[in-house]
Amino acid sequence: MNDSTPWGVNIALGMGVSISRLFFDFTYEFGLNEVATGASKAQEEIATEAIQIDKRTNLMSISLGFLF
Secondary structure, eight states: OOOOOOOOEEEEEEEEEETEEEEEEEEEEEEEEEEEEEESSOSOOOOEEEEEEEEEEEEEEEEEEEOO
């Protein structure tokens, strides 16, 4: 099985506030992932090169709601 993400680290922080029937939630997630794969430049070439890409994930979520 070929796994394109050899490792990843994520940190999530969240906070929620409820005032009577009104609520507010805020969540932020930060992640680091390393993506590695083998690829060839052309079909004529026999040698393959490894491609590594450092990828960052930033996710922000805001929720506002009313309970009735």
